[in-house]
Amino acid sequence: MKVKIEDRIEEMKAVWMEEERNEVKMIDQRYLPSELKFFTAEDHDDIYRSIKEMMVRGAPAIGVTAAYGMAQAKVQENDMEEAAEHIKSARPTAYDLFYAVDYMMDDLEEPVKAAEGYSEKVIEKCRKIGAHGAGLIESRDNVLTHCNAGALATVDYGTALAPMRIAHRKGKEIHVYVDETRPRLQGARLTAWELYNEDIPHSVIVDNASGHYMSRGEVDLVIVGTDRIVANGDIANKIGTYEKAVLAKENDIPFYVAAPVTTYDGTTEKGEDIPIENRDDDEVKEINGSLIMPEGSPVKNPAFDVTPVEYISGYITEKGVFGPEELKDMF
């Protein structure tokens, strides 16, 4: 991804390794968009903290951070069983984290090379998602996205943002509507930051306004990421995704889900079988630490929602774009 630093533009990844010093470096996403700060992990305890404290976020980026952390631990001649256990415990529900740690445990001969290989595979998948998805975007299209499925979450390119990035680099004149994505505001904070840095024309809107622009014919397609695609094609993604999907269908706007094929969970039959995590009340009650509602009022804060397959036009993957009916064959 491109990042504006003072008067220059740098090509950068969300997380990377500096092999000579055996350091894992990352953009500390907690300070974005107001400050670009970096965090240097010097051992697997720092790696644990970076994941636990959400300096790095997004399943693919967390996986890559874990892979680099394992390589670093090996170079430092740590007890690798202990390092693996510690890094995994940073987010006990993160599939990519477990996968990355186990992947590294299987290949500790040349650990830095293995971790770089892991990272490159993640990036390459996103680049391909971008290349396939860019074909769906015409010049002068308005694209709407929700949350942040960008380079910050996937080391580079992103999933949902990859098609926009590549369409823009190919010279297509696009404009992106960025849902702010309450409660955690990943759209306003992170997606807008990525688009600003890439000079991709965009507008941040409140989540309430996307329907308005759809109804006026000012949105040509919607692209979102996803945490899980289940057997029947239903998806789970950030709260509000379902709303955008219904509004897109009502206004005859194509609604695409961008994700690597590993997001497919064939063991879960349908969306309603996915448990929905309820997160902390304070995410709703406070913004930047400032209370926005009566202290005594209750809150409900579901982190995700389920978008049924009938609202989904297609799945943009590293293997191509597939319709819901092709889903089982593809994955």
Add this chain to the structure above:
Amino acid sequence: MKVKIEDRIEEMKAVWMEEERNEVKMIDQRYLPSELKFFTAEDHDDIYRSIKEMMVRGAPAIGVTAAYGMAQAKVQENDMEEAAEHIKSARPTAYDLFYAVDYMMDDLEEPVKAAEGYSEKVIEKCRKIGAHGAGLIESRDNVLTHCNAGALATVDYGTALAPMRIAHRKGKEIHVYVDETRPRLQGARLTAWELYNEDIPHSVIVDNASGHYMSRGEVDLVIVGTDRIVANGDIANKIGTYEKAVLAKENDIPFYVAAPVTTYDGTTEKGEDIPIENRDDDEVKEINGSLIMPEGSPVKNPAFDVTPVEYISGYITEKGVFGPEELKDMF
């Protein structure tokens, strides 16, 4: 409305007159929900400021404030043409404000009595909206509302909130989902405050979550207010109303609009003829004065949206509940 003050509960209006001291008193809504402060207007310059600086908001409450301000000015033996001009200039686009000032100019014999009469008419309409609307709510219903169409906006009862208030007072066990209503958060700040004070069970949710609860069968009906009902039945209301209406229809949930019959604008044919005001970028960029997105990212901030008549189940008015097909006869 009921307001909790320390260890007691007081019956209170959003704005009222203390005749003996010739003072107009109001809840200063800028400090809600964190502080309950009152503003005392001692002359028509204070009245002007209270409207201009949004201590009082909502067209009916602004109208009543203006009526009391005119009565106060008359008692103070001011030049009434000058007072009328000054008060009107506080919000040059507010129809109720103009109407209230002109109403008072026509009846300056007993000005306080006239202003009290004006206020009582506004309250009585809301009480009737509540009585008619309460008939639509069953015990154990979950009602969803957007923005604040409550007592704070209408002196007492509210429009959209009146049916919930009266259903609750009649002993119906209801629960209200309160959309926080970005960008200005009137749901989280004001509607939640009103429901908290009336001990009506409720949950504040981000605007993104209402579709989730609708899709799970956890919303039985939606009631919203409106700024304008046009000839074909389309309405204009706070940004996000259209999204709720589409989601309600998709999930077979009745969607009601509560408003006095004066909200009907028979001179405008259809919703798309209503101009949509774009408000200041800072409403999106900052929350409680704190920046939530890149300074360099552009914003779009439409204040209202249009909900077409086909999404509306009925209009709850002081004259009863009417379906879209009965609209022309009713108004």
